[in-house]
Amino acid sequence: MTHIRHIPPSAATTAVLWWVSFYTRSVPANTAQERRDELLSDIYEQLADGRQRNFSRGSIDRAIANRALRGVPADLSWSRKERQRKEKTMNTPQATPEPANGPIMVRLSSVGWAILALVALIGLATSITELVDYGGARFGYVPWPGAGNINVTIVQLVGSAVLLVPAAVVSVKRLAQHHYRNA
Amino acid sequence: MYGFALANALSGDGGKALTGHGTLYKALARMTEAGLLETEWEDPDVAEAERRPRRRLYRISSKGAAALSAAQTVQATAPRPATVLRPVQP
Numbered sequence: 459m460t461h462i463r464h465i466p467p468s469a470a471t472t473a474v475l476w477w478v479s480f481y482t483r484s485v486p487a488n489t490a491q492e493r494r495d496e497l498l499s500d501i502y503e504q505l506a507d508g509r510q511r512n513f514s515r516g517s518i519d520r521a522i523a524n525r526a527l528r529g530v531p532a533d534l535s536w537s538r539k540e541r542q543r544k545e546k547t548m549n550t551p552q553a554t555p556e557p558a559n560g561p562i563m564v565r566l567s568s569v570g571w572a573i574l575a576l577v578a579l580i581g582l583a584t585s586i587t588e589l590v591d592y593g594g595a596r597f598g599y600v601p602w603p604g605a606g607n608i609n610v611t612i613v614q615l616v617g618s619a620v621l622l623v624p625a626a627v628v629s630v631k632r633l634a635q636h637h638y639r640n641a
Numbered sequence: 642m643y644g645f646a647l648a649n650a651l652s653g654d655g656g657k658a659l660t661g662h663g664t665l666y667k668a669l670a671r672m673t674e675a676g677l678l679e680t681e682w683e684d685p686d687v688a689e690a691e692r693r694p695r696r697r698l699y700r701i702s703s704k705g706a707a708a709l710s711a712a713q714t715v716q717a718t719a720p721r722p723a724t725v726l727r728p729v730q731p
Contacts, residue, residue: 464694496644497662499694503645529663536667
């Protein structure tokens, strides 16, 4: 790792080094450190070169700031690309095969959606049963005190139907994905 | 060769219009990724002895040399645009 002590500070060099730290903040640590080290070396070399050519510190600083400004679009595009690469790497599933007798791993949200679909299905079935006037009396079962009231039954029917559609779609989709992964 | 030396060589006018930091290092990173350049960090002891930050050194790879040679061949054989326009005869 290169140390900043090699660079005599000025507003320009401080601003450029801050900019480098800023646009490398979300790229992988190793890549970010390499870019910072490379820029630190570049700034140092430009200062040394300018002194050798008898340029004033002010003109060297202006040249450094100018280079940094002209490179901003490329810095941003490089940073975005590195960030995307990092996210892609993190999202790529590991190719480790699961053992055949291993535990079945499912997402907690999938279980939640399956439970919701089941609740909606039960709600739909009981409301339809009530609406066709069999009600709880037929099975000797009254789901809750409001059962038997036509308004409550209609609300239950509509609510269950609205809930059932997304819950069933998501559950079937997740089940298919799970099946596909294990195939 | 290292980054600043490359920028200096590319400018060719005494260092007045050096390539922007982002432009230079993005291009170098892409060429390294494509296998056209090889890179390594300088020995820290050498940099420390000279009391300066260590340099990242670049050298052209065999693939890069082949690509450069191919590009130069294409450039040499490409038809040049006519520099003299002649009026159409009536």
